Amino acid sequence: MANLRAHWLAWGGSDSIQDDLVVYRSGLQHGLLNGVLRLSGRSVPEAAADAEQQLANLPWRWWVGPDSDAGVAEALRERGYSRNGSMPIMAVRLDQLSAPPSPAGLIIERVDGPDSVTDYVDAYASSFGVGHTLRALVVDAESSLRTDLGRLIRLVGRIDGRAVATSAVLISNGVAGVYWVGTHPTYRGRGVGAALTAAAMVIGRQHGALVCTLQASALGAPVYQRLGFTQVSEVVLYSPPSGL
Template identity: 45%
Template sequence: MTVDSTDELAPQLANCRAYWLGWGAAGRSDDTLTHYRSGIAHPQLNAVIRLRDGEGDRDGNDVRQAVARARTELAGVPWMWWVAPDSATGTGDRLAEQGFERVGAMPVMTVALDRVAGVPTPPGVEIEVLSGADPGTCAEWVRAYGPSFGVGPELTDPVVGIEQDWARDPRAVRFVAREGGQAVGTALLFDAHGVAGVYLVATAEEHRRRGIGAALTAAALEEGRRRGLRVGTLQASGLGAPVYARMGFETVAEYELYRPPASWS
């Protein structure tokens, strides 16, 4: 599947924004400056995710004003700035001029749901939908994906609080892989803007390289297909991208990730 224009990519980027805005328990905005603030001390859980074109100030005043606003909105927590494929032209360069450090990029990958390659579930592993918003269920969920995303034990309780809201959201379906009754992997389907977004794909370190993450991703995509969706999307890590490519995903764009100056902490 090839995405030839920003218009075709737009629903996938909108799915991503909608998902991350769901983490904005302490504040969010989806206007010219799209940002979310969970209030949790984790840079991925507080971020600017898009800056749309304003008046087209060639001197960069739009970006400078947006940075000032973001610095106020996200003060007191670690945060990141994602430069989206549909961000204002030159945003990354303007951020660098103001002391931001480019720390990486995440490919945006896409697949037609009727073309997903079959993925067998590894022997001894069972994949189930995780239901329930009680603290115990949500804590198990967070502990299963936490190590892969840098969510340490000290952050479990506040993240569980937000995950309880996610557990009640009909757009989100949580999948867990179990082996011997233990949760060893996770994935989440987010049904928004007509797209099957896949998030929180994680496998416990000692269970990796067995196909558990791919099987979880396939389960989430199949649920999207069952719901009548036609396109799946995700943002891949360096380790995950080759796995997703074997499943039929294609890279169609990327998010660039910037960290604000350390002196602002």
């Protein structure tokens, strides 16, 4: 969870990841790119009022994971928040890594330079609901992420020269966290996402991490299970009441 906090705080957050209320704010109109990551040692009504002020006029989510105080979810529901979904937290030991075969024609490259950042965002846009009007702003944000919270390495997969899939690995807090695994719908079902995930895992191992973690979507969970991941916990997302 500390790795997850470091990842999202790179999009815009407080200087510390140890605060009792951990808020990240990209300022972009996308619910995944703004939110609350943890509440610890503070009353929910007070913290919620603070978060609602910081994130006013933005779409956002409140993440409730195993590092938040007990009772946060119930208190949020009492305040009018609605459950937006949940994601299993999955992990695997990297000394047990078994890479799947790479799909024919797939070339995996590291994202390096403005052109590859644009391709990277274009490749994951359909998987993460980044619409056309947001893409340029997300490219700018990706190009200026904080670098003091860990080592982030982003990958793009190409077939016939087209950027069709992505993954990213953050080396932070002693583990390798995998994020932004996405494949263009036209290229799904070929093992491309598994190959991008495995490539990120290899990089994590090369940087000394012994454990790899991620938060899985319903679409991705079976892929990660085949790569050896098992569920160790869960994070639940809540949406604030309408009008906030």
